[in-house]
Each structure stands twice: as structure tokens, then as C-alpha cells.
């Protein structure tokens with residue numbers, strides 16, 4: 272008898288476009304939520320969109336509250352949980368980059384409240400995902416949470432954000448190439464569960480972005496549109512898989528390790544982009560397609576070297592040789608690569 276079952280959790284409303292911040296209230300009213308909103312944001316996103324969202328939410332008839340977070344940490348999540356416990360809001364609205372959104376997402380999951388995602392930067396694919404990522408001691412990777420009930424991505428706001436945030440989002444998508452290959456490898460070698468649909472969607476999303484790489488330009492709202500649609504698609508792939516596997520392989524392990532060794536030095540997307548160049552080389556060798564990954568990143572202006580990341584050579588090599596320890600996820604790194612192999616990969620690809 273066939274006994275498999277699966278739950279695919281997706282947002283109900285994904286609203287993308289020029290000026291859609293003003294439709295936040297409308298997007299939420301369709302969800303039939305009750306109670307007042309609690310806006311969770313960080314300092315710059317608060318100025319860029321947070322206050323505007325708060326004012327807009329006032330139109331729903333309840334008085335919105337706001338909490339401003341400074342950094343992604345469990346202490347900050349606890350603080351937001353405490354605020355939510357005191358104020359008893361009906362739902363949480365995360366306004367900002369990946370960190371503010373992840374904190375709101377995880378606090379909402381803890382309080383069993385609905386969560387709305389309002390990204391102010393097209394910098395990562397957590398804007399739609401059902402996963403939250405916050406450093407926890409020696410580990411650093413996403414854990415299960417609930418996906419947003421609605422996503423409101425205003426392309427006018429996203430296009431005005433610093434261009435490097437958008438190139439980080441592009442790199443997070445391009446890294447899906449190597450993530451899917453690692454996932455297939457884990458399926459063949461370790462019998463890890465693989466979803467054809469999630470794998471195909473994730474890979475196609477990366478391919479479409481690379482095909483459009485030439486047309487992605489700083490200040491062009493159309494570019495923000497292309498990138499955010501790709502980020503949504505990648506988040507949906509993670510929801511279908513109920514795992515970050517479609518979007519996170521060895522290149523993400525490398526980035527998570529850099530977060531531990533050199534916190535705050537570079538953006539998540541930029542780190543995974545460089546990690547993807549290294550991973551593509553390890554997966555396919557010198558004659559493989561690591562150059563295509565590197566060239567796609569270079570075309571959009573994302574870093575392809577340690578120098579461009581602002582991270583020193585030793586740290587890059589340490590991250591690469593210890594990345595396999597970060598979580599129990601089989602990738603091309605296997606049980607780890609040694610210093611010489613890491614040095615060879617990093618020099619052949621020009622990362623060092």
C-alpha cells in the first residue's frame with residue numbers, strides 16, 4: 272500500500288511590484304488574521320520601509336507596535352518573543368534584510384503566530400522560505416520554522432537598496448547549481464531523499480537568472496523584479512522539499528563557516544557565490560563548469576575572490592577544510608578536504 276504523505280507549506284499571497292508597500296494592509300486583510308500587528312525591523316530598514324508599513328497597517332483598525340532589532344542572535348529572538356508575550360499581537364511583520372526577517376520568522380514560530388515577510392533587500396532566498404537561520408554556538412544553518420503567510424516585495428524599495436545587496440541575492444540563486452548537484456550526490460551515495468520537482472525548480476531558477484545576468488543593472492527596477500522573482504522561486508523549492516537542500520550544499524557550509532570565523536565581513540549571498548565557484552571545481556574538476564559560475568557572478572558584479580569578499584586567505588582555507596563539520600549534510604566535501612586540496616581548489620579557481 273502507498274503510505275507516503277507530504278505537507279508543502281507556501282505563502283498564500285506573494286505581492287511583488289512597484290509601490291506595493293501601500294498594499295500591505297490589503298494583502299494582510301485577505302488572510303483573516305485578528306489582533307494588532309507587531310512590526311519587527313532593524314535600524315535602516317525601519318527608515319526605508321518600517322515606519323511606512325506600520326502606518327499602512329494602522330488602516331486595518333488595530334494599533335500596530337514596533338520592535339527594532341540590532342543583530343541576528345538568540346538573545347534578540349528572545350527579546351522579540353518577550354515583547355510579543357507582553358503585547359500579545361495577532362501576528363508579526365518582518366521588515367528588512369535576512370536577519371530581521373529571520374528573527375521575526377523564528378519569534379512568530381515560537382509564539383505560534385502568523386508571520387508576514389516584507390523584504391527591503393533582494394539579498395537572500397529566506398524571504399519566502401519556511402526556515403530561519405541564526406547562529407547557535409558552533410552551528411550556523413537554517414532550522415525549520417513556518418513560511419510567511421504573505422510576502423510583500425516592493426520593487427521600488429528593493430531597487431533603491433545598495434546594489435551589493437541585490438548582487439548577493441543573485442549569488443544566492445546562482446549557488447543553487449552546486450546545491451542541486453550536491454543534493455543529487457547525497458541521494459546517490461547516502462540515499463538522501465531527493466525531490467525531482469524541487470531540484471528541477473531550483474536549477475531552472477539559477478539558469479534563468481544566469482541567462483538574464485547581462486540585463487541586471489544597478490538602479491533598474493526591472494532587475495530587482497527579476498531577482499526577487501527568482502528568490503521567491505528558490506524559497507518555493509525549499510518548501511516543496513521541506514528542506515533547504517535545493518538551495519544549500521557545500522557552498523553554504525563554506526559560508527556558514529565563514530560566518531563563524533569572520534563574522535560580519537561579507538554578505539551571505541557573496542560568500543555562497545565564492546563557495547559555489549569552489550564547490551563547482553570540487554564537483555567537476557579543472558575542465559568542469561566552475562568558470563561559468565565564476566563568470567556569471569562576475570557579470571553581475573558579485574565577488575569571485577577572497578580579496579573581493581574582504582576575507583584573508585587563511586580564513587578562506589580554514590573555512591573550506593572545516594566546512595563539512597557544520598551540519599550533518601552530505602556534500603562533495605564528504606568527510607572533509609585537506610589543506611593541500613583546499614589550497615589547490617582555491618588557487619586554480621583564482622579565489623586566492
Ligand SMILES: NC(=O)C1=CN([C@@H]2O[C@H](COP(=O)(O)OP(=O)(O)OC[C@H]3O[C@@H](n4cnc5c(N)ncnc54)[C@H](O)[C@@H]3O)[C@@H](O)[C@H]2O)C=CC1
Nearest residue numbers: 315368369370391392394395396397400402403404432539
Ligand atoms: N531563512 C533562510 O532560509 C535564509 C536565511 N538567510 C539569512 O539571511 C541573512 C542574510 O541576509 P542579508 O539581507 O544578506 O543580511 P542583513 O539582514 O544583515 O542585511 C544586510 C544589511 O543591509 C541593510 N539593508 C537592508 N535593506 C536595506 C535597504 N533597503 N537600504 C539600505 N540598507 C538595507 C541591513 O540594515 C543590513 O545592514 C543571513 O543571516 C542568512 O543566514 C539567508 C538565506 C536563506
Ligand SMILES: O=C(CO)COP(=O)(O)O
Nearest residue numbers: 404412413515518519523
Ligand atoms: O541560505 C539558505 C538557502 O539559500 C538556507 O540554507 P541553510 O539551511 O544552509 O541555512
Ligand SMILES: [Zn+2]
Nearest residue numbers: 395396443543
Ligand atoms: Zn543562501
